[in-house]
Amino acid sequence: MATAPTAVRALRSAGVFEITWPDGVVALYPFKFLRCECPCAGCVNEFTGERILDPATVPADIAPTAVEMSGNYALKIVWSDNHYTGLYTWDRLDALRSAPEVTS
Numbered sequence: 018m019a020t021a022p023t024a025v026r027a028l029r030s031a032g033v034f035e036i037t038w039p040d041g042v043v044a045l046y047p048f049k050f051l052r053c054e055c056p057c058a059g060c061v062n063e064f065t066g067e068r069i070l071d072p073a074t075v076p077a078d079i080a081p082t083a084v085e086m087s088g089n090y091a092l093k094i095v096w097s098d099n100h101y102t103g104l105y106t107w108d109r110l111d112a113l114r115s116a117p118e119v120t121s
């Protein structure tokens with residue numbers, strides 16, 4: 018299990034989530050990238066892991082309208098396209114640090 022970040026901020030002008038991890042690394046996750054990585058059953062086939070969501074249907078200016086902690090293991094993000102069923106666990110966000118879209 019990944020340890021919870023020490024800070025999570027939505028930087029709207031830059032269009033990224035800034036997540037500070039306990040190892041001191043600050044990782045920047047673009048909003049659209051994270052929206053496309055939504056792990057909910059409507060976006061990913063939970064049996065095959067296949068992506069159902071077509072990234073072309075996600076607006077380029079997608080942004081979070083609300084962000085809250087779900088327990089102490091995940092981030093719940095409400096997106097401006099009214100999608101809110103995805104839970105971004107610390108494990109998943111930690112794994113996404115190695116994605117080419119994520120910078121630090």
Ligand SMILES: [Zn+2]
Nearest residue numbers: 055057060103
């Ligand atoms: Zn989803």
